[in-house]
Amino acid sequence: MRILDLMLRRFIDVGSLEVTYPDGLRKTYGSAGEGPHAAMTIHTSDAERRLVLNPGLAFGEAYMDGAISPDGCDIYALLHVLMENAMAPSSGGSLIGERVASSVRYLRRGWIQFNPEKRSRSNVAHHYDLDGRLYQLFLDRDRQYSCAYFQTGHETLDEAQETKKRHIAAKLKLDRPGLTVLDIGCGWGGMALTLARDYGANVVGITLSTEQLQTARARAAEAGLSDRVRFELLDYRLLRTRYDRIVSVGMFEHVGVGHYRTFFKKVRDSLKDDGVAVIHSIGRNDSPGTTNPWIDKYIFPGGYSPALSETLAAIETTGLWVTDCEILRLHYAKTIEIWRERFNARRVDAAALYDERFCRMFEFYLAGAELSFRVQGHMNFQLQLTRAIDATPLTRDYMFEAEKRSS
Structure with a gap:
């Protein structure tokens, strides 16, 4: 039988x-x-x-x-x-x-997610150093490769990604021009460029992807923002400068559980005394777990969607304040649904860049990723962190007001 x-x-x-x-x-x-x-x-x-x-x-x-x-x-x-x-x-x-x-x-998850500097760069290259034309097939025009923010659920992908950036900017409390901002895991530069152009910030973006670095620098030059935005190929552990604000979108998933305390200690050390940080990450609504072996092998080696319990436990050891926490439930499911539809519509172009097996891999990845948010308890969390107890106002009203002004 x-x-x-x-x-x-x-x-x-x-x-x-x-x-x-x-x-x-x-x-x-x-x-x-x-x-x-x-x-x-x-x-x-x-x-x-x-x-x-x-x-x-x-x-x-x-x-x-x-x-x-x-x-x-x-x-x-x-x-x-x-x-x-x-x-x-x-x-x-x-x-x-x-x-x-x-x-x-x-x-074995401690070893699977053991991500020292050399291994981190190799893991990033596995996925993010793919041909940039692939991502143009399905991402928005700003190439935001992370969860969008749907205020009504009827926005286009471009609208929802712009709203996501405004939502995070409001939490960063960019209340005056000239603030210095560190973007950890800056991707193709969209967030950094937005903060410089629309909020008057001076931004340093760091990445481990050579493909993303080249694109981000070219975009800054094209936008005439090279004097206010600088992009570097740099591991977060090598940071030595303090900033007014820190933002990190979609990077924490690649840190590895054994490095959480190191990451948040570096965030603390890199913030000025009255600084504010916002960390946006995929998470899980249950207890600590593991990464699907297929995802680990073919898509995000060394990656992991953390539980809030293990994330907050690491933060507690650093003395940082968690001044705000928001859970985004179905926003990423809607985002990936649009990516999946766009990829399927341009599948012939993807096959021309790679091959049929690659297309099947990417189809499987996008379908599984969307469903992990719809039926398997994945979500996104946004944590606002500060060094000082009084670094942000008494209530959250300033966030809503800032977001409304920028819309």
Whole structure:
């Protein structure tokens, strides 16, 4: 009797999944009632075997290689069924291979997320030093590769990303021109350029991506802002200057749990006495966990979405004040949904840059990432941090007022 068949009988409890096995046998798991529905074909016996042993890694690899294909649906629908059931209490433990692999990953997560300077640069290059034309296929015009902010839910991607930058700027309390701002993990420079152009700040952006560095510098020159914005290839641990404000968007996920205290101590040391920092990161709404092995291998090596509990525990050791915390729940799901639609519309262009296997990898990544926010408890958090107890006003009204003025 097939081991995978026994596992899926116990695993699929929400919606239904139809599976065609390599020998042509077709089985349906779950029920045709409420819940998502999908079908797939497993084309090789090797793929079936690997799904039993380590489904968290094997499923994505088999899809990339064409050893698994959706039937009458797309990869998003197929992942929806699987990821929804992975969160169902009744299915816990039914995928024995994943349960064992997950336990081993948790024991090894200190090593998996051990990100010294050399390894951090290599990890960043793996994803962010891809051909810049790839990201132009699906990002907004400012190339914000992080969660947008939807005030109504009906904004375009460009509008929502502009709103995100205003939202963060309001939390930075940019109440006078000429403030010095450090942008840790500056990406292609959009946030830094916005803070300089629209708020009169003097900004230093640091990154470990050579591709992003070149683009950011070129954008600053093109915008005539090179005198107020400087971009450097620099690890945050090597910072030696103090700033009025610090912002970091979408970088903390790459720090690694063993380096959290080092990161927040560096934030503290890099802030002036009355300074304000805002850290924007993907997080999880449950207890500390691990990164999916496929994501770690193919997309974000060394990356991890932290729980607030482990993040705040690290901050508490530095003496920093957490002066504000906001949880963004479905904002990233909406952001990635738009990215996924845009990527699919330009898939031919992506294949011309790389190949079909790469396109399958990227499809799998975007679909899984969106669903992690819709059904698996991922969210974003924004933390405002200060050194001094009185660095910000008594109430949050100044944030709302600043955001309204800049809209």
